[in-house]
Amino acid sequence: MPEQDLLSLQPAHLRELQARYERVLAAEGFDSLLIASGAAPYRHRDDQAYVFQGFGPFLHWTGLTGQEHSWLLIRPGQAPVLWLYQPVDFWHATPELAAEPWQQVIEVRRRPEPGVPELGATKRLAVVGDPQVLEAVPGEHNPEALLAAIEETRVHKTAYEIECLAEANRHALVGHQAAARAFLQGESEFGINLAYQQATGQREADAPYHSIIGLNEHAGTLHYQYYDTCAPQKPRSLLIDAGVRYRGYCSDITRTTAAPGEPRFAALVQGLEALQLRLCDMVAPRVDYVDIHRKTHQGIAALLSASGLVSGLSDEAMVEQGITRAFFPHGIGHFLGVQVHDVAGKPTPPPADAPFLRMTRTLEEGMVVTIEPGLYFIPSLLEPIRNSAAGQYLNEALIAELSGCGGIRIEDNVVVTATGARNLSR
Numbered sequence: 001m002p003e004q005d006l007l008s009l010q011p012a013h014l015r016e017l018q019a020r021y022e023r024v025l026a027a028e029g030f031d032s033l034l035i036a037s038g039a040a041p042y043r044h045r046d047d048q049a050y051v052f053q054g055f056g057p058f059l060h061w062t063g064l065t066g067q068e069h070s071w072l073l074i075r076p077g078q079a080p081v082l083w084l085y086q087p088v089d090f091w092h093a094t095p096e097l098a099a100e101p102w103q104q105v106i107e108v109r110r111r112p113e114p115g116v117p118e119l120g121a122t123k124r125l126a127v128v129g130d131p132q133v134l135e136a137v138p139g140e141h142n143p144e145a146l147l148a149a150i151e152e153t154r155v156h157k158t159a160y161e162i163e164c165l166a167e168a169n170r171h172a173l174v175g176h177q178a179a180a181r182a183f184l185q186g187e188s189e190f191g192i193n194l195a196y197q198q199a200t201g202q203r204e205a206d207a208p209y210h211s212i213i214g215l216n217e218h219a220g221t222l223h224y225q226y227y228d229t230c231a232p233q234k235p236r237s238l239l240i241d242a243g244v245r246y247r248g249y250c251s252d253i254t255r256t257t258a259a260p261g262e263p264r265f266a267a268l269v270q271g272l273e274a275l276q277l278r279l280c281d282m283v284a285p286r287v288d289y290v291d292i293h294r295k296t297h298q299g300i301a302a303l304l305s306a307s308g309l310v311s312g313l314s315d316e317a318m319v320e321q322g323i324t325r326a327f328f329p330h331g332i333g334h335f336l337g338v339q340v341h342d343v344a345g346k347p348t349p350p351p352a353d354a355p356f357l358r359m360t361r362t363l364e365e366g367m368v369v370t371i372e373p374g375l376y377f378i379p380s381l382l383e384p385i386r387n388s389a390a391g392q393y394l395n396e397a398l399i400a401e402l403s404g405c406g407g408i409r410i411e412d413n414v415v416v417t418a419t420g421a422r423n424l425s426r
């Protein structure tokens with residue numbers, strides 16, 4: 001969507017937020033709400049601060065990820081007021097806001113001090129944000145029921161939010177193509193990261209999460225966090241899980257590439273991708289997300305059987321005996337928004353057989369979720385299977401061969417529409 005069209009959707013998004021927040025404030029008995037953007041704490045006994053990305057509710061309204069010490073006041077029937085911290089500072093730059101349509105809805109005031117602004121008269125004020133910046137602030141801090149209610153306002157994305165997420169996907173996909181090319185040219189994890197950053201025009205500090213880039217065995221560590229500067233002697237596989245932020249909104253995409261000369265691993269990647277696309281097709285209103293997770297286990301069992309990794313056991317028994325969980329230990333996905341693992345996904349805890357599932361709700365129009373099945377060779381998870389009666393069904397020779405490729409994950413970002421789904425990552 002052209003940028004001007006996307007920007008023109010933002011005022012309606014803000015009016016919808018105003019209506020949602022007014023309902024929450026009325027229900028919780030507050031007449032005003034102050035949202036703190038937050039500030040990066042300093043490292044202990046150091047003059048260097050941690051990376052800052054802003055508090056979720058502040059991003060939901062403004063999308064401004066880099067604005068520390070800023071405040072947003074919401075009151076029923078009145079325009080929101082945004083106090084932007086703009087110090088006179090010759091050490092750092094103070095970027096100016098581009099003139100955009102949202103500034104007709106939110107009143108912007110600039111101030112050079114970091115502390116809380118003068119709010120005017122309030123009857124019952126709630127303040128939400130990082131407790132570290134709220135010390136001298138009046139009002140009730142982070143009331144639990146109010147926080148839960150405003151997190152619920154993030155569950156159904158507006159048209160503006162969906163277009164921001166689509167844009168975040170579009171940018172990330174360019175990066176993923178560049179990363180795959182770099183891998184096939186023999187680059188190291190570090191070099192692949194540079195290629196991703198170059199293609200997305202996004203520095204690490206601004207990414208929605210630390211990009212996961214694993215070659216060979218490293219692909220089998222779910223959130224592998226280092227970048228080797230040397231490529232392995234024989235590059236066999238690349239798993240890259242990386243996103244982009246666009247106006248505060250995150251993409252969260254994973255792709256796995258088999259090196260030429262790895263036909264068995266390539267076939268497994270192909271099989272998992274076919275399963276992933278079928279799971280994406282399940283996304284629709286009234287579908288229980290936990291069912292998609294359970295279908296994933298059935299699909300993984302079928303894949304283990306078809307590839308010969310496990311034989312002599314029915315698909316049902318593979319799931320029941322925990323074999324599929326050893327190969328696919330995480331959940332099928334989560335909500336996505338201004339936080340990569342967006343809030344309010346678990347009003348009920350996950351079932352005992354899916355302890356890491358981050359989303360347990362029934363899908364409704366406007367929700368945005370990830371669909372991210374995986375199949376990994378993780379020694380610490382395979383060991384207990386090996387040492388149990390089920391060990392006899394494992395094809396150890398094939399597992400040993402493919403363990404050097406680490407694992408596979410394929411992840412897309414999917415919007416629930418009125419009649420089905422829109423996949424933003426394809």
Ligand code: GLY
Pocket residue numbers: 209241252340372411
């Ligand atoms: N990038 C982390 C995740 O996929 O949840």
Ligand code: MN
Pocket residue numbers: 241242252253254411
């Ligand atoms: Mn991911």
Ligand code: MN
Pocket residue numbers: 252333334370372411
């Ligand atoms: Mn994810």
